[in-house]
Amino acid sequence: xxxxxxxxxxxxxxxxxxxxxxxxxxxxxxxxxxxxxxxxxxxxxxxxxxxxxxxxxxxxxxxxxxxxxxxxxxxxxxxxxxxxxxxxxxxxxxxxxxxxxxxxxxxxxxxxxxxxxxxxxxxxxxxxxxxxxxxxxxxxxxxxxxxxxxxxxxxxxxxxxxxxxxxxxxxxxxxxxxxxxxxxxxxxxxxxxxxxxxxxxxxxxxxxxxxxxxxxxxxxxxxxxxxxxxxxxxxxxxxxxxxxxxxxxxxxxxxxxxxxxxxxxxxxxxxxxxxxxxxxxxxxxxxxxxxxxxxxxxxxxxxxxxxxxxxxxxxxxxxxxxxxxxxxxxxxxxxxxxxxxxxxxxxxxxxxxxxxxxxxxxxxxxxxxxxxxxxxxxxxxxxxxxxxxxxxxxxxxxxxxxxxxxxxxxxxxxxxxxxxxxxxxxxxxxxxxxxxxxxxxxxxxxxxxxxxxxxxxxxxxxxxxxxxxxxxxxxxxxxxxxxxxxxxxxxxxxxxxxxxxxxxxxxxxxxxxxxxxxxxxxxxxxxxxxxxxxxxxxxxxxxxxxxxxxxxxxxxxxxxxxxxxxxxxxxxxxxxxxxxxxxxxxxxxxxxxxxxxxxxxxxxxxxxxxxxxxxxxxxxxxxxxxxxxxxxxxxxxxxxxxxxxxxxxxxxxxxxxxxxxxxxxxxxxxxxxx
Amino acid sequence: xxxxxxxxxxxxxxxxxxxxxxxxxxxxxxxxxxxxxxxxxxxxxxxxxxxxxxxxxxxxxxxxxxxxxxxxxxxxxxxxxxxxxxxxxxxxxxxxxxxxxxxxxxxxxxxxxxxxxxxxxxxxxxxxxxxxxxxxxxxxxxxxxxxxxxxxxxxxxxxxxxxxxxxxxxxxxxxxxxxxxxxxxxxxxxxxxxxxxxxxxxxxxxxxxxxxxxxxxxxxxxxxxxxxxxxxxxxxxxxxxxxxxxxxxxxxxxxxxxxxxxxxxxxxxxxxxxxxxxxxxxxxxxxxxxxxxxxxxxxxxxxxxxxxxxxxxxxxxx
Numbered sequence: 001x002x003x004x005x006x007x008x009x010x011x012x013x014x015x016x017x018x019x020x021x022x023x024x025x026x027x028x029x030x031x032x033x034x035x036x037x038x039x040x041x042x043x044x045x046x047x048x049x050x051x052x053x054x055x056x057x058x059x060x061x062x063x064x065x066x067x068x069x070x071x072x073x074x075x076x077x078x079x080x081x082x083x084x085x086x087x088x089x090x091x092x093x094x095x096x097x098x099x100x101x102x103x104x105x106x107x108x109x110x111x112x113x114x115x116x117x118x119x120x121x122x123x124x125x126x127x128x129x130x131x132x133x134x135x136x137x138x139x140x141x142x143x144x145x146x147x148x149x150x151x152x153x154x155x156x157x158x159x160x161x162x163x164x165x166x167x168x169x170x171x172x173x174x175x176x177x178x179x180x181x182x183x184x185x186x187x188x189x190x191x192x193x194x195x196x197x198x199x200x201x202x203x204x205x206x207x208x209x210x211x212x213x214x215x216x217x218x219x220x221x222x223x224x225x226x227x228x229x230x231x232x233x234x235x236x237x238x239x240x241x242x243x244x245x246x247x248x249x250x251x252x253x254x255x256x257x258x259x260x261x262x263x264x265x266x267x268x269x270x271x272x273x274x275x276x277x278x279x280x281x282x283x284x285x286x287x288x289x290x291x292x293x294x295x296x297x298x299x300x301x302x303x304x305x306x307x308x309x310x311x312x313x314x315x316x317x318x319x320x321x322x323x324x325x326x327x328x329x330x331x332x333x334x335x336x337x338x339x340x341x342x343x344x345x346x347x348x349x350x351x352x353x354x355x356x357x358x359x360x361x362x363x364x365x366x367x368x369x370x371x372x373x374x375x376x377x378x379x380x381x382x383x384x385x386x387x388x389x390x391x392x393x394x395x396x397x398x399x400x401x402x403x404x405x406x407x408x409x410x411x412x413x414x415x416x417x418x419x420x421x422x423x424x425x426x427x428x429x430x431x432x433x434x435x436x437x438x439x440x441x442x443x444x445x446x447x448x449x450x451x452x453x454x455x456x457x458x459x460x461x462x463x464x465x466x467x468x469x470x471x472x473x474x475x476x477x478x479x480x481x482x483x484x485x486x487x488x489x490x491x492x493x494x495x496x497x498x499x500x501x502x503x504x505x506x507x508x509x510x511x512x513x514x515x516x517x518x519x520x521x522x523x524x525x526x527x528x529x530x531x532x533x534x535x536x537x538x539x540x541x542x543x544x545x546x547x548x549x550x551x552x553x554x555x556x557x558x559x560x561x562x563x564x565x566x567x568x569x570x571x572x573x574x575x576x577x578x579x580x581x582x583x584x585x586x587x588x589x590x591x592x593x594x595x596x597x598x599x600x601x602x603x604x605x606x607x608x609x610x611x612x613x614x615x616x617x618x619x620x621x622x623x624x625x626x627x628x629x630x631x632x633x634x635x636x637x638x639x640x641x642x643x644x645x646x647x648x649x650x651x652x653x654x655x656x657x658x659x660x661x662x663x664x665x666x667x668x669x670x671x672x673x674x
Numbered sequence: 675x676x677x678x679x680x681x682x683x684x685x686x687x688x689x690x691x692x693x694x695x696x697x698x699x700x701x702x703x704x705x706x707x708x709x710x711x712x713x714x715x716x717x718x719x720x721x722x723x724x725x726x727x728x729x730x731x732x733x734x735x736x737x738x739x740x741x742x743x744x745x746x747x748x749x750x751x752x753x754x755x756x757x758x759x760x761x762x763x764x765x766x767x768x769x770x771x772x773x774x775x776x777x778x779x780x781x782x783x784x785x786x787x788x789x790x791x792x793x794x795x796x797x798x799x800x801x802x803x804x805x806x807x808x809x810x811x812x813x814x815x816x817x818x819x820x821x822x823x824x825x826x827x828x829x830x831x832x833x834x835x836x837x838x839x840x841x842x843x844x845x846x847x848x849x850x851x852x853x854x855x856x857x858x859x860x861x862x863x864x865x866x867x868x869x870x871x872x873x874x875x876x877x878x879x880x881x882x883x884x885x886x887x888x889x890x891x892x893x894x895x896x897x898x899x900x901x902x903x904x905x906x907x908x909x910x911x912x913x914x915x916x917x918x919x920x921x922x923x924x925x926x927x928x929x930x931x932x933x934x935x936x937x938x939x940x941x942x943x944x945x946x947x948x949x950x951x952x953x954x955x956x957x958x959x960x961x962x963x964x965x966x967x968x969x970x971x972x973x974x975x976x977x978x979x980x981x982x983x984x985x986x987x988x989x990x991x992x
Contacts, residue, residue, distance in 0.1 A: 057892055062883070083897060091894030098892075103885040108907045108983055117903075121894050153983045169893065 005177055005209050006033040006056060011069030013051055013060065014279070023280035024067060025051050027233045030306075033177065038203055038210040040224035040241065042217060044256075044276055044532035045503070048233040053179050053213045055079070057094050058086050073177070092122040095170035099182035101162035105154035112150030115169050122173035137168040141198060159395075160191035160619055167198065171206075178210045184219055188394035189559065191619040193603040196222050215532065217260060218605030221245055222613070229253050232277050232287040235306060239314030241609050249314065249321040251294045259537035260607055261566040263589060268544055268566050271537035275502045286318075294320045346553050347383040347406070347521060351415035352376065354398070354405050354577075373627050374413050376401050376577035385520075388547065388554040390568035390585070392561060392600070396622075398577030399557045403523045406555065407442050408432050420520070438468045441514040445526035447506035451498040457484070457509055458494040464516040479516075487512040487542060504535035508542065515546060524556045528563060540567050561604050565589055573597045575632050576625035583658020592669035594660045595638045630663065638672060640664060682975050686968040690961070694746070697960035698739050701953050729753075742957075751958040755950075761958050764943070769962075772939035774848065775855055775862070775932075776924040783863040783870070784917060788910070790867065791874025795909075796901065798879060807875070810868040822861040822934040829857060839936040858935045862928055866920055873916050874909070881909040911982055918974030922967045 008031050014024040026048045033039050033056075043049040054061065055071050058078030071078045073094065078086065090096075098104035105114060112134055119130045138146035141164040154162060163183060170178055180199070184192040200223050203210050214220055220227060220241070227244040229237040229252065237250040248254045255272040262269070274291040283289065285300040292299065298319050306317045318324075355374035376398040383389050391399040404410040406417060411427035419425050419436065426432050441464075444450035451460055461480045465471045471479055481491040487508040498506055507527065514522050524543070528536040544567065547554060558564050564571055565585055572582040573594060581594035588597060595617075602614035616637040625631050629645040636644065643663050651659050652666045660666060709725035716722075726732055733741075745752060751761035790810070794803040813821065830838030840854040881887060882905060890904045929941035936942075940959065947955035 054892075059888075059892060087894045087896055089894070090892050096889070096892040098885060098889050100885060104889040106886045106890065106904045106908070108911075109903070117895065118893055121896075155984050166889075173894070 003035045004032040005035045005074065007070075007072040007075075008032065008052075008056070009070045009072065011052075011055060011071060012067035013048075013055060013064055014067050015064050017280060021280070022067065025064065025233050025279050026055070029069070029235060031228060031235060031238060033209055033211060035176075035209055036207050037225045038212060038223055040220035040227040041211060041213045041230060042215065042220055042227060043230035044215055044534065046232075046276055046278070047230040049213045049215075049230050050181055052230070053096075053181050053211060056177075056179055056211060057090055057096060059090075087121075091118055091170075091175070092173040093175055094177045094179065095173055095175040097163075097166050097170045097178060097180045097183045100186055101166035102154065102159060104166060105162060107154055109153075110150065111152050111154065111157070111165050114154075115150070115165070115172055118169050118172035133172070137171055138165075140171065140202075141165070141168045143168070159187055160195065163187060163191075163195055164198070167195075167202070171202065174206075176208060178208050180210060180212045180214075182214050182216075183212075185214065185216065188619070189561070189605075190394065190599060190603040190615075190617065192219070193605065193613045193615055194619040196605070196613075197615060199223055216605070217245065217257065217533075217607035221607050221609045221611075222605055229256075232282055233279060234287060234317065235315070236288070236317045237315070238306075239312065239316075243312055243314050245607055245609060249312075249324045250316050250318050251292045251320075251324060252288050254324055255291070255293070256534055257607060259534045261537070261540075261560075261562040262606055263562050263565060263601065263604055264606065266565065266586065268540055269537045271541045272534040273538070275504055275535060276532075294318075294323055296320055344385040345382050346385045346420055347381075347555075348418040348421075349379050349381045349383075349402070349406070349415070350418065352379040352402070352405065352412050352417060353414045354401050354410055355413045356401075373625060374577070375625075376405075377625070379415070379579060381572055381579075381582065383521075383553060383555065385553055386547070386551045387570060388556055388568045389570045389572065390556040390558060390564040391572050391574055392558060392564050393574035394559060394600075396576065397574040399574050400525055401577065402574075403442070403525055403555060403557050406521075407440060407523055408437075434468065438464075438517045439520040440523065441517050441519040441521070442523045442525065443507075443510050443514045443527050446530045447498070447503070447510045448530075450510055451506060453498050455497070456494065457496050457498075457501075460498075460509060461513055461516055464513060468517050483512045483516055486515065486546065502535075503531050504538060507531060507535075507539050511539070511542060511546070515550070515552075518550075519552065521553045521555065524554055526558055527556075529558070529560070536563070543567065561589075561600055573600070576622060578625060578631035579661060580632060581658060581660045583654070584656070587654065587656040587658040590656075591673040592654060592660070592666055593658070593673070594632075594662055595636050595664075595669075596632045598673060599635070599637065630661075638664060638669075678979070679976065682972060686972050689968050690964055693964040694743060694961050695739075697957050698742070701957055702735055704953075746958075746961060751961075752954050754947075754955045755952045761955055764955065765940075765958065765962065768938060768940050768943045771851070771937070772925055772941070774851060775858060775928070775937065775939055776921065778855055778859045779862045779866060779924055780921060782859065783867045783920075786863070787867045787870035788874055788913075791871040792878055792901075792906070794871065794875045795878035795882065803875075806871070810871055813864040814868040814872070817930075818861055818865060818928075819930050819934055821864060822858070822931055825857050825861055826934075840938065842938070855937070858931055858937050861931050861935075862924065866924065870913070870916060870920060874913055877912055878905060878909040881905050884908075907981075911978060914977050914981075915971070915974050918970045922970045925963075925966050925970075 008029050011026060011029040012024055013026040014022050017023050029052060041049045041052060051061070051064070056078075058071060058081055060066060066079055073089065078089070081089070105111070115134050115137060116130055119125055119133055125133060134150055135146040138149055143149050143161060143164050154165070157165065183199070184195050187195060196219060199210070202208065203223070210223070212220065212223055224241045227239065227241050228235055229244065229250065231252050237244060237248065237253050244253065245257065248257055255270070258270040259272050260269060272291055277287060277290070285302060286292070286295070286304055289295050289299045296319060304317045304319050306315045308315045353374045354376040357374070379402060381389065391402060393399050401410060405412050405427065406425075408425065408427065408429040417425045419439065423436065425436060458480055461483055462476055465476055465479050480494060484491055484493055489505065489508055493501075493505075498509070501509065527543075528539055531539060540563065543554065546552065556564065556568055568585045570583065571585045571588045573580045573588065573596060575596045580596045581588060589601065591598070593601070599617045602616050605613055617635045620635055622634050626633055626645075629647060630636070630649045633639060633644045640663055647663070649661045649663045651661050653659050654666055660669070662669065664672075709722055709729060709731060713721055713725060730738065742752065749762070751765070753759065754761050754764055790806050794806050797803045826838040829835050836856055837854055838857070840858070842850060842854060887900065887904060890900045895904065925940065928939070929944060931937070932939045932941035933945060940963070943955070944959055947959065
């Protein structure tokens with residue numbers, strides 16, 4: 001088992017800045033991958049983990065160059081090979097499974113062709129054998145009806161299916177080493193759990209070595225034997241998965257693990273201050289010095305070496321790691337949420353349904369209802385002042401759709417949305433008055449897209465202040481400074497452009513912009529999904545503090561159940577645009593719950609190798625909600641028969657305040673789920 | 675998919691209808707009418723009345739539009755003023771000449787543009803790209819009346835290889851025309867090729883930077899195979915519409931080049947009929963050029979629909 005399949009020696013990769021300086025993305029990486037093991041490479045965006053994975057295939061991106069070092073695959077330096085020699089290794093000896101299979105499959109070629117291409121290049125099979133092998137591979141990655149699948153184009157498959165095709169393509173050449181670059185990021189939780197399960201089985205069956213690159217410690221915990229933690233282009237910690245995740249002896253890993261929201265804990269996770277330094281901005285000392293709680297004077301001036309501790313088979317780059325060993329055992333979260341919700345309704349969604357289907361001109365004229373099966377249907381939620389209510393569900397669950405219709409960006413088809421008990425909110429944005437618009441603000445998922453790149457922070461923040469309060473001159477300036485203060489950024493940020501800010505800072509500006517209108521309700525659409533974990537914790541913390549200070553109400557949309565549990569007071573679980581369950585968040589996460597909630601909770605990956613996900617339902621993708629019956633009938637593991645298919649399930653109430661929409665008696669559910 | 679094609683087709687017809695209305699109204703609201711512009715200083719008294727009667731201008735405008743449109747649909751554009759000829763007879767040879775010029779430019783220009791565009795993209799920032807791109811930028815930015823004049827100066831006057839201007843009757847045979855069109859074709863193809871090559875270049879570069887090309891490389895696909903199978907089909911798809919626009923521009927818009935070379939094509943006819951105030955011809959040209967644009971774009975849409983699997987399935991599914 002201890003034969004190295006790949007050895008990386010003192011590898012540095014960088015680029016030349018416009019001033020001609022050499023800037024390193026990877027610095028002196030030395031590590032190795034053993035035969036048959038799965039190694040995880042963890043790090044936040046910009047840590048260099050993908051660059052390292054690509055270098056393991058001898059691939060250096062356009063504009064980058066190696067700055068010394070070797071990448072030995074079976075004692076052959078990949079970085080010194082020419083393209084012709086590399087073509088023989090890539091796909092045959094080392095194969096890659098990309099992050100976003102939807103974009104990594106060539107759009108004009110059929111699935112079958114793309115797999116066949118790999119077979120033709122890397123095997124000696126005849127045409128007939130290849131055809132057969134394609135079916136076998138598609139079967140192996142558990143895709144239904146391989147023959148039909150092979151004739152499809154990539155865009156005709158769902159995200160999970162595309163990812164499976166990418167796996168099949170990588171397996172075609174029967175490689176000895178598989179590189180996986182964030183292979184499950186961007187998939188729904190249940191799909192992610194299933195794909196990971198598949199990858200684990202493949203590793204077991206074929207004995208292939210795997211390198212699993214991810215920012216998600218939950219996924220790493222499930223599949224890896226050994227973990228490499230990267231920070232700012234360096235390896236800071238390397239060792240067996242259990243040691244790394246349970247007793248992290250590097251301050252960064254320690255902080256990272258604490259900043260992950262977990263289902264088993266309530267309240268907000270601890271956040272790490274600051275953000276990862278940009279390449280080229282790394283000081284003379286330890287790259288983590290600015291954010292470290294355990295630093296000493298030595299750390300400021302000297303870069304710690306990667307030190308191998310043989311007794312725990314772990315390498316660590318820290319002068320003070322011994323101090324951490326004692327600390328790691330205590331893990332408790334102290335930021336318990338303050339829960340003082342008064343029953344004072346601010347938003348009332350009554351029988352809301354929303355349809356994307358456009359009515360034809362003639363149908364509109366005849367006033368005929370064409371869409372009997374709208375995207376979102378029968379939504380009844382009332383939201384109290386000062387409450388954080390979360391809408392959770394997988395993609396296609398209609399959570400963002402509901403958010404948009406509250407914001408007035410989508411018309412409701414039926415039902416109404418009432419604001420502040422008496423004001424009926426018009427579905428038409430143009431018909432809402434300035435006061436209605438001001439009171440409801442929206443924060444988007446991706447600050448890169450929601451902030452105008454040509455506006456300075458000052459311009460961005462002055463828009464709502466001018467629009468709603470008519471502020472000008474020094475008053476406007478001092479208000480902006482105040483807002484920046486509120487989101488923990490200094491007034492000197494005013495003159496900056498979004499591109500000069502880090503991801504977390506950008507999202508803070510987006511938060512500040514929403515608060516500038518002094519709204520009563522803020523709609524948060526996956527606001528932390530595009531952020532790194534350590535930054536996510538800080539943004540969640542900020543949102544919570546602002547809420548406590550200003551009494552704002554949040555409607556929080558997320559696919560991440562752990563984040564939702566950390567921030568919300570109440571949770572509404574949605575499937576295919578229908579409510580499944582609603583209740584206080586502490587109760588929704590306990591049984592009895594709706595079978596769909598159960599499936600979702602079961603698929604959550606905890607950053608702990610000893611907690612395995614429970615896969616209770618298939619990860620089929622349904623294109624449309626069923627016309628009649630329960631919305632979850634297609635995937636429900638506890639389906640009881642025709643009743644579920646033909647009748648809309650009734651609401652049942654648990655002892656602790658959660659309401660479940662299911663045909664199975666709540667007491668019965670309790671027994672089944674315990 | 676058929677529905678979509680049908681929709682595009684109807685939309686094209688609507689566009690033509692609107693264009694015909696606009697040209698008709700435009701001609702209508704100009705001060706004076708066909709007769710006053712034609713008769714000029716003699717436009718009074720009996721002569722004017724006779725002319726108005728002859729051209730049927732005494733009938734109300736909407737009736738004239740209807741009868742004009744009715745005739746146009748049947749392929750009859752009426753009479754030109756200056757020549758007293760049937761407009762069809764005036765247009766026929768001009769269209770043929772323009773087609774010859776355009777086809778020659780297309781046959782040379784499009785393959786050349788594709789090849790140059792692909793070369794510059796694949797050797798991005800290296801010598802071939804730098805040289806070709808510099809030349810392309812020059813030929814794009816130098817106005818055609820200058821490049822055309824320079825061509826005449828060098829090839830026709832100094833070297834005396836080819837005729838400098840086209841002095842042939844409008845209705846010459848194809849082979850008589852051939853030596854005359856070489857210089858105009860070069861002048862036009864230079865600009866056209868440069869534009870298209872730049873466009874192909876950026877399209878190929880964009881595709882080369884995509885995830886699926888990185889994936890193809892990591893899958894071990896040999897370079898040229900990757901270029902032909904994975905890169906080009908995806909990169910050239912968006913080029914179809916640009917090519918279509920270029921062709922349309924060639925057929926109607928190369929006014930300057932045609933004038934410099936005295937080439938008897940549609941472009942020069944536009945200038946001539948405007949300066950002669952030959953309003954019926956202007957009207958006819960408006961409709962014809964519009965139909966060329968509409969039909970070529972329609973064909974381009976059809977091609978894109980057929981070649982792009984995404985659009986194809988999207989439509990059949992619905």
